[in-house]
Amino acid sequence: MNEKKTTLVLGIGNTLLTDEGVGVHVINHLQERFSQRQDVAFVDGGTLSFSLAGLLAEHARLIVVDAARTGGRPGSVVCYEASEMDRYLTGNRQSVHEVGLTDLLDIARLSEHYPEQRALVGIEPESLDWGEQPSAAVAQAIPQAVGKVIELLDRWSGAPR
DSSP states (O other): OOSOOOEEEEEEOOTTBGGGGHHHHHHHHHHHHHTTOTTEEEEEEETOOTTHHHHHHTOSEEEEEEEOOOSSOTTOEEEEETHHHHHHHTSSOOOOSSSOHHHHHHHHHHTTOOOSEEEEEEEOOSOOSSBSSOOHHHHHHHHHHHHHHHHHHHHHHTOOO
């Protein structure tokens, strides 16, 4: 790519572990409703892997959607941007992902592809038990998380609201 103009929206999670898969569920909703956007790539990142580093390098901006333990009530949505996101990720997080998001961002930083504009949209999980559907509280939060992603995309692109 000559000039990086697009935003990568990366939904991560394991859809076999109820609320852990919420990032993927949000990406599915975004793909269904907003696939016509030319400035965005909506990607199911599954449980992460180093192979996503190349994809991250192709985009100027990054939004990650994931289950996020913040101490809030189940289904609460948070959004951390830039250094707030970095602080959250460097905390004592538990992850079932093969590669942590921090590892992936470290690769981007080392290869000089670290996105200046970045955000994490997180939903507080209620359950991480076996199951292919999110809990009721988390399922109800999916539209709010979708709205937060679209709000970030519009603000970052300068689109009128």
